[in-house]
Amino acid sequence: MEEIIKIEGIVKNYGKHKVHDGLDLAVQRGECFTLLGPSGCGKTVLLRLIAGFEQPDAGKISIGDTVVTDPAGGVNFSPDSRGIGMVFQDYAVWPHMSVFDNVTYPLKLAGVSKDEMLARGMETIAMVGMEGLDKRLPSELSGGQQQRVALARALIAKPSLMLLDEPLTNLDANLREEMRFEIKELQRKLDITVFYVTHDQEVALAISDRIAIMDDVGKIRQIGSPWDIFESPADPFVFSFMGIANFLPVKRSGKDYLVGNGSQIINWEKPSNDSSDWVAGFRPSDVEIAHGGDGLRGVIKRASFLGATMDYLVDIDGTHLRTSVETHEALAKDLMFKDDEPCVISFRNLLWFDAESLKGIEKQLEGKGAMA
């Protein structure tokens, strides 16, 4: 595998604020690589460093075989000499220019002939599904169509590398869902490398060959396939970032593992070493909920109908946990619970985390999971 982007020891400070402090990262040619991290962790700053709109305080960036950024060696290639297409977070399209003029603007700057501009402009407009709209002004387009204009403008110079910064945030849910498959399709068809930046884990799962998870201080926590990241999270941060996460404190007592106030035993394969403080991590769909039988006894604190699923917040000895049941299953199996009803939960899947590993990520967990 050949690296198309190589980031080595990047340091970037704004005054006293350290955004990146020795970051290393490599993207392989031809892959769709997603950098996923919370707001403010330094994703846009990193893309701007790669594209050449910002300079790091230290470190090196290479594109293919060329070192394009190396302040120590006095190297700083201009953005337009890096051969990169970029779609910015706010996807600024020029309001006074037609779709055609917006899309072909990079060719105009490059001094390409009128005939070639017309041919490539129309071809690229068609590629993003905007045939017939070339004469419109941005104000006559929907948000999603404006997004396509920005995408076409980045594609027209036929870059082998595209940097996409949250290009779908301003779109409504249905359009976002559709556009992410289109981006993936374009990436395959044009055989380009995509470096995609987002805080939306569903987009990342849908389009990526590999995902890197960055935490709020710009540290990479895990790099892997969507499957690896979702099924084998490296730590509680990654686990909680990839979806609704429950963390249930568990204490070892002899052979038993006890939850909450110690009155209930958790029945699951034991963790791999015998420290005494553990946290059981699981997602709402990892739980089976019932009226009785084996499992942890709790009480429904809140029953919510979410359409396809029923969402139940369950109180187990003072810890609140999010659980879910598909609505049709809940109806078929008499699992439509009401507030304050007793229930029993058992696990389909559970991950053990060392209680220590949750320290320092309380901020990220706020409002995300159901940690009590």
Ligand SMILES: Nc1ncnc2c1ncn2[C@@H]1O[C@H](COP(=O)(O)OP(=O)(O)OP(=O)(O)O)[C@@H](O)[C@H]1O
């Ligand atoms: N020009 C700048 N001057 C000072 N601070 C900056 C500048 N640009 C970015 N920052 C700071 O750097 C940090 C990282 O910003 P960045 O825009 O990369 O976040 P992000 O991960 O893209 O977040 P989001 O998901 O909200 O877009 C933030 O704390 C931000 O305030």
Ligand SMILES: [Mg+2]
């Ligand atoms: Mg950003």
